[in-house]
Amino acid sequence: GAVVSQHPSWVICKSGTSVKIECRSLDFQATTMFWYRQFPKQSLMLMATSNEGSKATYEQGVEKDKFLINHASLTLSTLTVTSAHPEDSSFYICSAGRGGLSNQPQHFGDGTRLSIL
């Protein structure tokens, strides 16, 4: 079964709305989670690394004030898209690993499809 749960699966909202996406590790603790964005027919682009108890690390070109990340517990990271606009419409995917230099692959959530009207 799924080891990383993402919620919601699909959200449609009006321009200017803020949208929160949750990513939970279900049967393990994750000090680090990752957020990706995927545009149609394109690859996944790493947006940021979410660190439990500290600030997220953002990739170059990703606006930290636009994409707020909170990793308040070892099993939950949230991504809030603030004042979303149509260009923010995308497929957002989180991932978590079982820790450290693991020889296990990252576990990915099912993704959240965000559509901004």
Next chain:
Amino acid sequence: ELKVEQNPLFLSMQEGKNYTIYCNYSTTSDRLYWYRQDPGKSLESLFVLLSNGAVKQEGRLMASLDTKARLSTLHITAAVHDLSATYFCAVDIRTGNQFYFGTGTSLTVIP
């Protein structure tokens, strides 16, 4: 700038045929992963390759890693329609499993 490139980007092939997808990356790494993505879905892990010369096989898919050449291959044997999907390689260049994904290969297997 890190580059992870896959070749080809799109592939259409008949059932029963063989083909190889290539993944080239531009920096040192000895951890490479292959994932499958079906339309509208998230990623499914296929292979984890952790050392030079690693070879993994599962069903009709076989993956290999040459860290000196910075090249991984995903070989498809006797393709079937169920293999139709987009395949991504991903390179881990930092501690903590921070992945950089390849461009993806969209595979269509024609009955």
